[in-house]
Amino acid sequence: MTVTSSFEPVHRESTASLIARQLRTAIMKRSLPPGAQLSEAALSAQFGVSRGPLREAMQRLVQEGLLRSEPNRGLFVIELDEADIRDVYLARAAVEGAAASMIARARVPAALRELRAACDAMAHSLELGDPTALSDADLHFHDVLVQCSGSRRLARMQQTLIVETRMCLAALEGAYRQPLELVEEHRQIVDAIEAGDVGLTRRRVEQHLDEALRRLVHAEDDDPGYV
Template sequence: MPRDMPRSVGRASVLRVPRMSTVDLIAIELRKAIFSGALPVGSPLGEVEIATQLGVSRSPLREAAQRLVQDGILIAIPGRGMSVAVIEGDQVDDVYVMRLAVESQAVRRITRANDSRAMARITRAFEEFSTASAGDDARAMGDADLEFHQVLVDAAGSERLTRGMATLVMQTRIASFSVPEGYSVRRSISPTYERLLAALAAGDADAAVIALEEQFEDAVSRLRGDDVTVETVDVDVDAEEQVFRPIDATAIHEGR
């Protein structure tokens, strides 16, 4: 795997699971590979090769893959097996419609709770995003952006919102990979982020939702190719012959 993934990747598989099963671990590894681009959008899921690389049988691999089908991350075609989803056109709009529903509910819960610790976590995530955007690592920028939105939803204190957002983070990354010109990120942070933070600090949920709406409208326009005025940075996606490493359950349980 090219690098460590954001903390959000794999969350949907492990919430409320006291000890991860082989299927849980496989699902996380599949998510990581898709999120990083090691398994490209539209590519078939080579069951034999992946099972061999992970050191597992095909049965738990198929079970894990079915979870990702249910999440819209993989697609299953009768008689042709499974492949990584492609998200483009109207599907991009649909992802952001769902993101707006989830994140709007999150900001309303956050402003009602007026929890200083939650605001501190959100602010820290934005600072990490700002630091990444000041550098030259385009992938780090994209990862920090999605991590900020996951932290925002986590701060609402709802397991189901967190679970839903973890899936939407994956779908957003797939939409970015599905752009014909290749995956790119904004060179600068949208001013809507500052407005979102200011609205949250002021306890103004309506203003926070408006900031999200504007931010998402801009994102959809860029992903659909309607807005070519925003300066972007291309993200290198390295192809790897050995996409997966054998699963080490002990290492994952201990957080290594």
Template structure:
């Protein structure tokens, strides 16, 4: 007696392949947005981007919807999707959410300070200090984001890490949304050193306080209230974004 067909086997395989394609498209879109290659407020050209990636518009739209959920894109019915813009009026609330996550992470790390974890933060801070001696804004911004991502990652909570990834992406968009171009602080705030030292010494409240002051400084700069701190600036998004074909070897 012949074996009955395995119902759903082919559908599962197709679904898995489609999910993989959508994931790869989402990765490329996210990279382009956070690098400023797709400018804030600008449209997502579905036809052009799909052609460059070598995919149909279906996976592209599905990937873009993921980024809508992440807060990187906004959808306008009948007008397509655009890269989100985060203006000065949203900056304070953004950092309030970041403080809730990162201050908690700092307190947790300070409860049982470990030399390996402190060393990881020291390495991130050293990288930030090193690149801040240069004149390129994007590497400085990337090093700053890496420090804060590592602070939360060391707690070991996938949910907290996912949340901070979204908030850090929004922070980059807020910086890219500035009317005078993408700017980062040239000098590294002393609060970074205070934060790492407080965690190493087991003082969670001092660590949280250092973060709070660091974020207040960032809010003042991003909202135009701080005109004294020297910054490194660059203008992004003036050349059309290009995407690699996903079927390339």
């Protein structure tokens, strides 16, 4: 007798997905720096895979905008100019504003706990005077913010945007300053979410990202170092 059930098939992550994730990380951490050309032969040997899944992975990154294809030359890591940086933050404001608004409407206690914990991690990094840890904690907060919305599509868009953001920050390492107000800006976003004020939540997200963009674009005019 055939038994029907509501079980769904279990899917394992494909080889191409695993490779794509590692390539994203390499681009984000600049072990694959902007402008670098990707060698299929070298990468397939390093990953220990055939060129089929490698090409699939690289094509995913082309579609995400992290790699560019040049006819008769190959694939290269993108390079970001000021217009690109502004566009990244414009897109982040749309994605993160929508995600934060969803959380504010739902007011799920677990989401608020995760966001508060992310703020605490930032505060701890600031107390330690560790700029790398603070930058990591900052981006982790924004990742948590979008993940807690429960929207897979927003999370997918945020994945690429965070890699591009990391590229922006890494390019200005040593010049980009983290102000003391940074943690408070994030706490104010969470306060607005907890109050269930959707309009205020979206405004605070947009104001925070506008200020982050201002600091980033004008970082080279500021005194070097972190605060």
